[in-house]
Amino acid sequence: MPAERPETLRVFSLNCWGIRFFSQLCTQRYEMIGELLGREQHDIALLQEVWSEKDFLFLKRKLSSSHPYTHYFKSGVFGSGLAVFSKHRIQDALLYKYSLNGYPYMLHQGDWFGGKAVGLVIVDIFGLKAHVYVTHLHAEYSRAQDEYLPHRMVQSWELLQFVRHTSCGADLVVLGGDLNMHPQDLGNRLLRSHTGLRDCYTETDTFDGCEDGHTLIAANHFSKKQDLIPFEKGIRIDYILMKGSQKVSMKCESLSTTKGPVADKPYPYSDHEALTAELALLHSEDSRQHGSSNALAVSEQMDVVAEARAVVKEGLCQTEALRDKATYLMFSGLLLLLLPLAMAFLPCFCSFSTLGLLGAVCMSLLLSGAMLYLLFTTHIKVLKETDDQMMLTSNDLQTKLTGCRLSGSPSSDGSPELQPLSPFKREE
């Protein structure tokens, strides 16, 4: 009998920082990224912030022989920025655009204009069905006063719900991307505990890269130093996560990151560091190993959902306050509009033009207020929907936990092995 040797899967992830006319040395860096991918021949490369389709098409041409299968996810005004390059055949693709993603009036931040999303490609890898996800969550502009925390929490929830509900038939699951969250941030814990995805950095046999796996470091020529305060050494916000199935178990054999400057090149690939993971695919020996299979895990899932619900509820209060302000603005516009209307009927010194100008100013107040009111109303709907879904999950976990405690025998996905009532037969 031949010795068993696992097949490995090499996965690459990089936030390319590809904002045309804004990101420094964009063209040159895409040239370098193309060279790297062509040389390294990863099985799958997951890219974020490829904001321009032209840059995607450049990479597609450059990698046509090494990575003949590609998908560029289109969404929002600028696109989703998400791209996949694969050596293996992509069978299908699906996109889920996050329901909350910043505010359109924060023009300088621009998150709202990029249709941030999670993209799924189903790839046939060595005859196995791999569900490969790529995503990019809303940026954290201030850790001390993070007004986008509820947005990122909703995105984390939608991401985990999407992964949970679309990965059921997969032999293996890989998720790569820029989560804009530190390893122990709530959204990250929520994602891992509810999907069973495991972090390659904490699971790897060998690691070669920046200290503590950081992917935003001060030594990177392009990184904004103020983003790193108070984490002078750097932060880890880019991830490759993985999960096996009853058929396949996965093991991270090695993980590496780039370390800022690139040998023989004057600058780094991006303002983020790139990740490369080598994942071993093994026969799954224990079909139970991938689930969160005990009362402790279910209890942890419940705790983390409760924490997340608190953040969503806080976001709801903030957004309701914002909607109230929009309502005041709208009514101020409406009241002020009465002024030129009244003046038009009074004998006074005002000319038609003055009245028109005043009217225009009032109308713009009214319209701005109305548009903001609509915006915040949709945000409130999203936050409420997320809270409702979290409550359902919480109740379901409670039922499982009760079952666990009663039977002491939970099933592989964390649900108790309750004997179902027979749906088919009844004694006559």
Next chain:
Amino acid sequence: MPAERPETLRVFSLNCWGIRFFSQLCTQRYEMIGELLGREQHDIALLQEVWSEKDFLFLKRKLSSSHPYTHYFKSGVFGSGLAVFSKHRIQDALLYKYSLNGYPYMLHQGDWFGGKAVGLVIVDIFGLKAHVYVTHLHAEYSRAQDEYLPHRMVQSWELLQFVRHTSCGADLVVLGGDLNMHPQDLGNRLLRSHTGLRDCYTETDTFDGCEDGHTLIAANHFSKKQDLIPFEKGIRIDYILMKGSQKVSMKCESLSTTKGPVADKPYPYSDHEALTAELALLHSEDSRQHGSSNALAVSEQMDVVAEARAVVKEGLCQTEALRDKATYLMFSGLLLLLLPLAMAFLPCFCSFSTLGLLGAVCMSLLLSGAMLYLLFTTHIKVLKETDDQMMLTSNDLQTKLTGCRLSGSPSSDGSPELQPLSPFKREE
């Protein structure tokens, strides 16, 4: 041995026409709908156009004993209008908001403001995992000149992708709602052929209801007669679809519709007719029966995707033309803005107010143009993404078809039974 008797599942679907202050006799009709649901005790009731949360809460209170499990899907400005009432425990819920859904400036149609979506609830029915979908697609305002056809096509595609990718672990699948498409419309054929969902009307053993299963009929007091031209007898646009699994097969034992007027009541429940299906759940004897399992079916799937791609491409051309118009509007505003600017520097008769008014008019032209430009750009992104996904599916089907023809032995989901390369072992 006891005689085998299948369990049945009673499913109800109704578009409630619940636009507060617009839909006639809303409060009275919700009272009637509540009575009907309380009396009939369906296992699951799928409602659409429950636009007001107050009305949902009214039904929730009224049905608290008969249907203790509910979910109201929140999305968009007015909500999604989708609600589920269930006798069985709802374990989880997930919402997918359609990416294209009309235009915000079509205020009188209002589709854009309702966040049209597909909602999924996972229900524990007699120990079986039922994935129950409820949806409502964009209205068809003119069949002869249907400018929203590409929007409905994108929605059909997103609906089928969502169902395909989230129903994998289900024991049984039920979809109910107002698809706003006739039975043989392209979007409907696309949905059925790619999900394997079967139409209860065409599958039922017994039927009691309007001629040809119509759900919009002239005999309904509330229906708009111009919507029925040239289909005087009525049209069928509301559906209950179903699908079994390897574990459970489903059979529609009976289907009924309301027939306009209601006995002992002065008016119908809604402007649509309600559907009630009795579905028998049987032990699945042949695990292959639920798939599209032959080359003919794969070929049909390919044809219908090709047709759908043509519609999406046509939609893309139309939307690009609209974006061009938005660009002209934007530039006209910008050019006209030069006029008051120039006048401000010239010695002329214009007052400050006249200049200001002129400036305000030009600015509003410019801003309107810019906002429309952004809107149509996102629409173009969505249409391109849909086309790309359709192309991937088309290519995958082509591969399967080639496999079918070579092996003559396709698998249950339509994919050929190719022997995969071993992902685990190699001779050393």
